[in-house]
Amino acid sequence: MSVAAAAPQLELRGVTKRFGGVAAVDGVSFEIAKGEIVGIIGPNGAGKTTLLNCISGLHRLDGGDIRWQGESIAGVAPHRIARIGIGRTFQIVRPFGSMTVRENAAVGAMFGSDAARRGPKEAFEMADQVLELVGLEAKAGHPVSALTIPDRKRLEVARAVATKPQLLLLDEVMAGLNNVEIDEALEMVRAVHATGVTVLLIEHVMRVIVGVCRRAVVLDFGQVLAEGEPEVVLRDERVIQAYLGERYAKRLKS
Amino acid sequence: MIAQGLRDRRWRRIFLIVGVVVAAYALLAPLTSLDFAQSANVPLLADRLWFRLATYIAMFIVMATAWNIIGGITGYAAFGNVAFFGIGAYTTGMLIAKAKWPFLAALPFAPVVSALFAALVGLPLLRLRGHYFAVASLGVGVAVGELVQNIDYGGQPLFGGASGLFLPIFSIDNRGLFFFYLMVAAAAVAIFATRWVLRSRFGYGLIAIRENEEAAAVIGVNTTSYKVAAFALAAALTGLAGGIFSQWNVFINQDNAFPIEYNVQMILMALLGGTGTVFGPAAGAVLLQLLIQFLGGSLPISVDIPFVSTAARPIVAQVILGLLLVAVVIFVPRGVIDFFGGRSRLSLSYLRRSLRETSL
Numbered sequence: 218m219s220v221a222a223a224a225p226q227l228e229l230r231g232v233t234k235r236f237g238g239v240a241a242v243d244g245v246s247f248e249i250a251k252g253e254i255v256g257i258i259g260p261n262g263a264g265k266t267t268l269l270n271c272i273s274g275l276h277r278l279d280g281g282d283i284r285w286q287g288e289s290i291a292g293v294a295p296h297r298i299a300r301i302g303i304g305r306t307f308q309i310v311r312p313f314g315s316m317t318v319r320e321n322a323a324v325g326a327m328f329g330s331d332a333a334r335r336g337p338k339e340a341f342e343m344a345d346q347v348l349e350l351v352g353l354e355a356k357a358g359h360p361v362s363a364l365t366i367p368d369r370k371r372l373e374v375a376r377a378v379a380t381k382p383q384l385l386l387l388d389e390v391m392a393g394l395n396n397v398e399i400d401e402a403l404e405m406v407r408a409v410h411a412t413g414v415t416v417l418l419i420e421h422v423m424r425v426i427v428g429v430c431r432r433a434v435v436l437d438f439g440q441v442l443a444e445g446e447p448e449v450v451l452r453d454e455r456v457i458q459a460y461l462g463e464r465y466a467k468r469l470k471s
Numbered sequence: 472m473i474a475q476g477l478r479d480r481r482w483r484r485i486f487l488i489v490g491v492v493v494a495a496y497a498l499l500a501p502l503t504s505l506d507f508a509q510s511a512n513v514p515l516l517a518d519r520l521w522f523r524l525a526t527y528i529a530m531f532i533v534m535a536t537a538w539n540i541i542g543g544i545t546g547y548a549a550f551g552n553v554a555f556f557g558i559g560a561y562t563t564g565m566l567i568a569k570a571k572w573p574f575l576a577a578l579p580f581a582p583v584v585s586a587l588f589a590a591l592v593g594l595p596l597l598r599l600r601g602h603y604f605a606v607a608s609l610g611v612g613v614a615v616g617e618l619v620q621n622i623d624y625g626g627q628p629l630f631g632g633a634s635g636l637f638l639p640i641f642s643i644d645n646r647g648l649f650f651f652y653l654m655v656a657a658a659a660v661a662i663f664a665t666r667w668v669l670r671s672r673f674g675y676g677l678i679a680i681r682e683n684e685e686a687a688a689v690i691g692v693n694t695t696s697y698k699v700a701a702f703a704l705a706a707a708l709t710g711l712a713g714g715i716f717s718q719w720n721v722f723i724n725q726d727n728a729f730p731i732e733y734n735v736q737m738i739l740m741a742l743l744g745g746t747g748t749v750f751g752p753a754a755g756a757v758l759l760q761l762l763i764q765f766l767g768g769s770l771p772i773s774v775d776i777p778f779v780s781t782a783a784r785p786i787v788a789q790v791i792l793g794l795l796l797v798a799v800v801i802f803v804p805r806g807v808i809d810f811f812g813g814r815s816r817l818s819l820s821y822l823r824r825s826l827r828e829t830s831l
Contacts, residue, residue, distance in 0.1 A: 273689050274688075274689075275685060275688075275689070294688075294693075295685070295688035295689050296688050296689075296691050296692055296693045296694065298689070299688075299689055299690055299691035300691050304689075304690070305689050307685075307686065311683040311685070311686040312682075312683075312686075313678065313679050313682035313683060313686070313687075314682050315678065315681075315682060315747070316678065316682070320675070323675070324675050324676075324678075324679050324690065325690050327672045327675055327676070328672075328676065328690050328691035328692050329690055329691045330691070333691075334691070336672060337670065337671065337672060337675065340672075376690060377690070380690050380691055
């Protein structure tokens with residue numbers, strides 16, 4: 218017990234995932250402590266989503282290890298990962314189309330972590346609380362098809378939060394939103410974090426990373442390029458190069 | 472908007488009334504064949520032909536409702552469910568004919584053996600998705616029938632071989648009435664099972680799998696065991712129908728216990744009535760079985776189909792069923808129950824919209 222308490226909540230050690238000859242994630246190591254908000258940034262194709270898929274059990278690792286509270290969870294099935302308390306959203310939202318907004322959230326509460334897993338009646342009560350948290354309570358009875366894109370992203374978060382995770386992996390929940398919507402979504406992430414959930418989020422919008430994260434990990438070509446406070450990391454020359462190309466980085470410097 | 476709501480409620484009420492009248496007639500008509508009713512000069516509403524037809528309809532209600540659990544609710548298009556019907560029929564048949572068990576003791580083993588078999592083949596099969604699962608399940612459906620006919624043991628066909636299996640007649644007064652009510656009881660079990668599934672955590676998990684299997688997995692649904700459980704439940708119900716069929720029909724062989732066309736018929740019934748709903752497959756089973764019997768010329772009311780001889784009518788019936796399957800899948804993808812639930816009204820624009828949804 219004391220050993221588990223001392224260990225970081227999530228620990229990645231040399232995580233590697235190859236597709237054919239390409240290493241989409243190549244020896245990535247970092248740790249997340251309980252209660253943190255950590256951002257993962259990096260250019261397109263840097264391996265961010267692949268890394269989340271590795272953590273949530275959708276991909277089998279080709280190397281390295283992932284530890285949850287000190288114990289290896291590499292090769293564990295996705296539903297078991299959810300059960301131990303790791304929830305996630307998908308970048309391209311995947312709502313259950315035939316269900317209402319409320320039912321979508323309720324399914325999360327029926328399954329999910331050991332703290333969730335309740336019968337339909339209680340699950341619907343919990344769904345109402347979660348929908349209020351993400352600001353969807355007015356649309357609880359709507360079919361998913363009636364939701365706007367920002368609302369669908371909220372629903373994706375609501376369903377994941379309803380599983381009562383200890384760690385929530387958010388895959389670009391702000392992509393495609395306008396400035397006002399991003400502010401609202403930021404509020405939502407802070408509200409979820411305030412309930413005691415550790416958050417690991419992938420984001421392209423730098424404002425989000427700087428706004429909510431204490432720490433950011435930069436990925437490029439599947440490897441960790443830099444890690445640290447967002448403001449510092451974003452001024453790192455290698456990071457600017459990765460995003461904007463070598464020539465632009467030089468011009469920016471001079 | 473208000474007018475629309477009133478019209479919806481009226482449609483729902485009409486549907487309910489029609490359903491109750493049909494069900495009441497079907498459940499009460501057999502009673503007129505009882506001796507005391509006949510001696511009291513009650514007109515006979517159910518003769519032998521009536522019982523045969525009504526029992527067949529009830530049997531298809533079981534199969535279509537069972538298929539709905541794996542095909543409609545879980546979204547895995549099983550094309551080989553007739554295997555479970557046949558396994559149920561042969562389980563009960565073998566226990567009665569060879570082990571000399573009484574029928575009512577042998578019947579519970581039909582759903583059990585069918586479910587065990589489904590769990591066994593489901594574990595590898597349900598890893599396949601989409602068309603691959605459909606084709607593989609069809610293969611199992613065909614293979615089991617062939618195996619049952621061709622397995623020999625000590626030079627003797629184990630399951631009666633090509634000459635089939637004869638069961639001793641179940642001696643009871645009013646046999647037709649008994650088997651009709653037994654099959655209706657099985658149909659009721661299937662419908663209540665579906666109702667329970669749709670309201671339970673289990674059912675929500677299955678629908679989540681149908682809507683997006685990866686999303687279901689990452690919120691904690693054990694997709695493999697849920698799919699296998701749904702498949703086994705469908706198999707158990709189908710096997711129960713098969714078990715009743717074997718004693719009702721007294722004789723079973725590959726042709727009547729593993730008819731390939733049942734695969735298509737039960738799916739068509741569920742699609743026609745409305746997949747994923749409680750009563751849709753049952754409504755589809757009644758409509759389609761009546762149509763099949765009508766086309767085959769075994770209903771009291773019959774019309775001549777031009778240019779078709781009596782002998783060719785069953786074949787023409789299959790052709791018409793095939794065309795109907797195509798039409799239903801394209802034009803009424805949510806089933807006819809969609810019109811009665813008050814969600815939509817049958818109109819040209821509905822058909823046009825469906826065509827847009829189902830075509831590229």
